[in-house]
Amino acid sequence: MNVLIAFLPILLIIVFLLGIIKLASRIRIWTPKRTSWVILIYFMLGVISLIGILIMQDKTTKTLSKQQLKVALEEEQKIDELYGADKFDQIPADYFVFTNSYEGTAEDIEITLGGNVYNTRVAVTWNDSESNHIIATYYETPIIFKRMDISKDIQPPTIEFKNNHFYITEEEMQFDFTSIQVNLEMLKPIDYDQMSYSLDHFIGNRILHLNVPKHFNIIDNSGWVD
Amino acid sequence: MDFNAQSTTPIYIQIAEWLENEILAVRLLPEGKVYSQYQLAEIFNINPATAGKGLTILVENEILFKKRGLGMFVVADAKERILATRRNHNLTKMAQEIVHEAKRLAVSDEELITLIKQIQKEG
Amino acid sequence: MTSLNNVSLAQNIWQQLLWKCRTFSSTFTTVLIVQIIFSVLSSGSGSSGGSYGSLLYNESIYSLDLLFIISIFSAIMLGWLLATQSIRNDNYSVVTTNFTETVSTLLFLVVLSIFTVFSALSSLYITVFTRLLFFDQVMVIKSALFEISTLFIFLIFVLIAGSASYFAKTLFDISKITFLLLTIVIIYSMQTGGISESTFFEFFLVQSMGEMLGKVLLVLTIFWGLTIAIRQRREVIRR
Amino acid sequence: MIQCEELEKRYGKSNVLTNVSFQIEEPKIIGLIGRNGVGKSTLLKLVAGHLKETGGNVQVFGKRPFNALHVAANVILIEDKMSFPPIFTLKEILLHAKRFYPNFATELAFDLLLYVGISEKNEHMQLSKGQTAVFNLIYGLATRCAVTLLDEPMNGMDEAVRADMYRAILKDYIAFPRLIIMSSHYLQEMEHLIEDILLLHEGVVELYAPLEEVQQMALRIVGQKEEIEPLLEKVHVFYKREQSPLFEAIIENNGLEIPASVKSQSLSASEVCKYLTSSKEGTIDDIFK
Numbered sequence: 001m002n003v004l005i006a007f008l009p010i011l012l013i014i015v016f017l018l019g020i021i022k023l024a025s026r027i028r029i030w031t032p033k034r035t036s037w038v039i040l041i042y043f044m045l046g047v048i049s050l051i052g053i054l055i056m057q058d059k060t061t062k063t064l065s066k067q068q069l070k071v072a073l074e075e076e077q078k079i080d081e082l083y084g085a086d087k088f089d090q091i092p093a094d095y096f097v098f099t100n101s102y103e104g105t106a107e108d109i110e111i112t113l114g115g116n117v118y119n120t121r122v123a124v125t126w127n128d129s130e131s132n133h134i135i136a137t138y139y140e141t142p143i144i145f146k147r148m149d150i151s152k153d154i155q156p157p158t159i160e161f162k163n164n165h166f167y168i169t170e171e172e173m174q175f176d177f178t179s180i181q182v183n184l185e186m187l188k189p190i191d192y193d194q195m196s197y198s199l200d201h202f203i204g205n206r207i208l209h210l211n212v213p214k215h216f217n218i219i220d221n222s223g224w225v226d
Numbered sequence: 227m228d229f230n231a232q233s234t235t236p237i238y239i240q241i242a243e244w245l246e247n248e249i250l251a252v253r254l255l256p257e258g259k260v261y262s263q264y265q266l267a268e269i270f271n272i273n274p275a276t277a278g279k280g281l282t283i284l285v286e287n288e289i290l291f292k293k294r295g296l297g298m299f300v301v302a303d304a305k306e307r308i309l310a311t312r313r314n315h316n317l318t319k320m321a322q323e324i325v326h327e328a329k330r331l332a333v334s335d336e337e338l339i340t341l342i343k344q345i346q347k348e349g
Numbered sequence: 350m351t352s353l354n355n356v357s358l359a360q361n362i363w364q365q366l367l368w369k370c371r372t373f374s375s376t377f378t379t380v381l382i383v384q385i386i387f388s389v390l391s392s393g394s395g396s397s398g399g400s401y402g403s404l405l406y407n408e409s410i411y412s413l414d415l416l417f418i419i420s421i422f423s424a425i426m427l428g429w430l431l432a433t434q435s436i437r438n439d440n441y442s443v444v445t446t447n448f449t450e451t452v453s454t455l456l457f458l459v460v461l462s463i464f465t466v467f468s469a470l471s472s473l474y475i476t477v478f479t480r481l482l483f484f485d486q487v488m489v490i491k492s493a494l495f496e497i498s499t500l501f502i503f504l505i506f507v508l509i510a511g512s513a514s515y516f517a518k519t520l521f522d523i524s525k526i527t528f529l530l531l532t533i534v535i536i537y538s539m540q541t542g543g544i545s546e547s548t549f550f551e552f553f554l555v556q557s558m559g560e561m562l563g564k565v566l567l568v569l570t571i572f573w574g575l576t577i578a579i580r581q582r583r584e585v586i587r588r
Numbered sequence: 589m590i591q592c593e594e595l596e597k598r599y600g601k602s603n604v605l606t607n608v609s610f611q612i613e614e615p616k617i618i619g620l621i622g623r624n625g626v627g628k629s630t631l632l633k634l635v636a637g638h639l640k641e642t643g644g645n646v647q648v649f650g651k652r653p654f655n656a657l658h659v660a661a662n663v664i665l666i667e668d669k670m671s672f673p674p675i676f677t678l679k680e681i682l683l684h685a686k687r688f689y690p691n692f693a694t695e696l697a698f699d700l701l702l703y704v705g706i707s708e709k710n711e712h713m714q715l716s717k718g719q720t721a722v723f724n725l726i727y728g729l730a731t732r733c734a735v736t737l738l739d740e741p742m743n744g745m746d747e748a749v750r751a752d753m754y755r756a757i758l759k760d761y762i763a764f765p766r767l768i769i770m771s772s773h774y775l776q777e778m779e780h781l782i783e784d785i786l787l788l789h790e791g792v793v794e795l796y797a798p799l800e801e802v803q804q805m806a807l808r809i810v811g812q813k814e815e816i817e818p819l820l821e822k823v824h825v826f827y828k829r830e831q832s833p834l835f836e837a838i839i840e841n842n843g844l845e846i847p848a849s850v851k852s853q854s855l856s857a858s859e860v861c862k863y864l865t866s867s868k869e870g871t872i873d874d875i876f877k
Contacts (some may be wrong), residue, residue, distance in 0.1 A: 177406070
């Protein structure tokens with residue numbers, strides 16, 4: 001019923017249009033011959049547009065296939081396991097992005113995560129080194145958002161170290177896009193499975209690993225650091 | 227010709243009379259072909275069946291005859307036959323009317339005969 | 350005697366179908382104009398936006414959905430119009446019977462539905478392409494550009510909508526009371542009985558193609574059969 | 589070709605045709621005559637299969653016309669209210685007709701249209717009443733259907749066009765004989781054209797006979813009252829009027845001897861029909877007594 005009410009304006013507009021068409025038919029614009037020409041031209045325009053869309057592929061992006069998404073999802077889970085087990089040295093070299101070394105001068109090191117740090121996970125591990133070097137390593141698996149590979153648009157998080165205080169923020173990113181779906185979304189089966197739900201959202205790992213000598217004391221301001 | 231659809235004389239009789247007049251005027255020749263019922267229908271703007279009935283009367287009166295597949299033709303002595311019939315038929319009718327009129331006017335038989343003879347004399 | 354014309358049923362229906370494609374050609378333009386106007390007025394079928402941490406996104410979706418709804422409404426209206434008396438009377442200036450008149454109109458509805466599907470497809474391509482030409486934005490193709498099964502489903506719903514409305518008008522003409530009662534029952538059950546538009550869609554959208562085809566054929570047979578049965582008995586009344 | 593047996597047609601409670609029986613076997617032009625509202629149009633529509641009979645039966649080419657394709661293909665009914673799709677011009681209407689009527693005389697139709705001065709670029713809806721009638725008649729004639737039913741075809745036409753159209757009907761009939769049934773109020777106008785008269789009165793066929801027979805059916809006699817009155821006892825009297833000193837009567841013509849002193853005259857078919865269908869034993873004069 002709600003849908004019916006929602007489309008009442010549409011119905012009204014259609015009725016209004018019908019009135020116009022009826023008026024137009026009185027002055028004989030739409031002879032059968034002209035109508036068939038208009039139809040033919042319109043269909044040809046449609047075909048030309050389709051070809052145009054295919055040709056202008058540099059401006060279009062394809063979504064990843066289900067198979068590719070599944071592979072990516074499995075990879076994400078594998079990395080998740082490594083992350084959970086603190087086995088950072090086993091993360092494949094492909095995903096290594098950068099590593100930095102910072103020198104701590106006080107016993108207490110604070111970490112503050114920017115409010116928008118949501119995708120990047122920060123983990124701290126300890127080592128027995130006597131030095132004051134804190135080593136930050138950033139890994140990133142391909143980032144897939146809404147079935148699109150947007151890795152190349154993603155900026156690594158920025159790490160600022162000042163007065164023994166880490167400020168970790170993510171670059172805010174506006175991502176506008178147009179999508180074409182030559183299908184009927186409204187008629188899609190309602191039973192979305194968990195799989196397709198996760199496929200449709202965010203796939204990918206962004207991991208910042210801080211390797212800290214034991215004599216430092218980490219103070220976590222956000223509560224999100226593992 | 228004074229053909230009249232609104233007349234009380236049936237059309238087919240008018241057609242028959244017209245054909246007879248044409249024969250008398252020798253516009254239709256003895257042994258010659260007569261108009262078909264369709265030609266007559268077009269000429270007089272009437273139903274072909276009506277025209278056909280006009281022709282049929284003349285066939286019955288042996289003024290026309292049918293040749294199978296060829297149409298209607300005028301019999302050799304058509305003119306004489308027409309004249310004879312008209313004499314018999316029309317003259318009798320006219321005479322009847324004269325006699326009635328005479329009665330109404332109280333003209334005696336002798337007086338009427340005298341009148342006729344007088345008219346014949348004057349020619 | 351002029352010779353008698355021999356016309357077979359199929360021949361007559363075919364001739365009438367061709368004739369109707371011309372006499373009802375304004376229905377094609379109606380569909381086309383409505384689709385064009387809605388494509389121009391709306392920017393796609395909708396948009397969604399949000400943020401995912403530092404990732405803010407804005408998606409404009411161009412899909413067949415809006416065109417589909419518009420097409421359904423057009424089909425309902427045109428189906429109703431095609432059943433009106435005056436259109437039927439025009440039909441009797443050529444060789445026709447109630448049966449061939451109705452069957453050819455139903456076949457015309459099929460033609461109209463096929464046309465509607467392809468013009469919707471064209472409309473979508475044209476809007477997307479113009480957007481691609483004039484707006485510099487990432488365009489994501491989220492489905493196959495041409496998908497037979499989608500078009501088939503589109504076609505079927507438009508056809509069923511048209512046939513149902515053609516039947517409704519037929520019923521309306523023969524007995525306004527029956528029509529009214531039926532409408533009330535449907536609206537009442539939609540309000541209270543848990544039947545909604547999606548019930549109809551769900552009825553047809555089953556996983557197996559064969560089952561769906563069976564259901565479609567069943568529904569069409571019912572609508573068409575009843576329409577023909579009712580219209581068979583109607584007399585020609587010219588006013 | 590056409591057979592009606594005890595044909596009956598009711599609209600709701602009103603009975604239009606109660607018992608119509610007749611049979612037509614060969615191509616001819618028939619005049620369908622009757623008073624207003626007697627059911628002439630109804631009969632034609634039944635024959636054309638536009639209406640469904642409520643009783644009795646009607647057969648055209650041996651088939652029940654209602655919903656019969658063979659009948660529809662060979663019968664055309666031309667009437668005032670005939671309508672064509674508004675999207676077509678007259679030209680397109682005529683060009684399309686050939687697809688449905690294989691015998692359609694497209695050239696003849698265009699020639700006639702040109703002759704009567706109706707532009708083929710017109711739309712059917714734009715035509716005046718008279719032009720509509722002319723176009724419909726041309727259409728009906730051009731279809732050359734074996735059964736052509738013309739319901740008041742000349743309604744709204746002017747005098748000159750009528751004469752031309754009657755001639756057109758006759759010419760085309762001669763070239764392509766078929767059954768033409770023409771209904772009209774003006775029997776006089778088409779008397780010369782028709783072969784048979786089918787007279788409807790009070791829901792039944794009052795008369796179905798050749799035109800000539802109809803003409804011979806009645807006599808008008810005028811004379812003195814004392815001369816006429818004894819005659820009236822022996823025959824059926826359709827009408828009598830006493831306007832002293834004259835006494836006028838219309839009587840059945842059954843070979844009765846008429847005294848020479850009484851003026852007798854046969855009637856035209858339309859007059860006969862008028863008297864056959866006049867209300868029983870009365871005239872307008874009775875109202876003013």
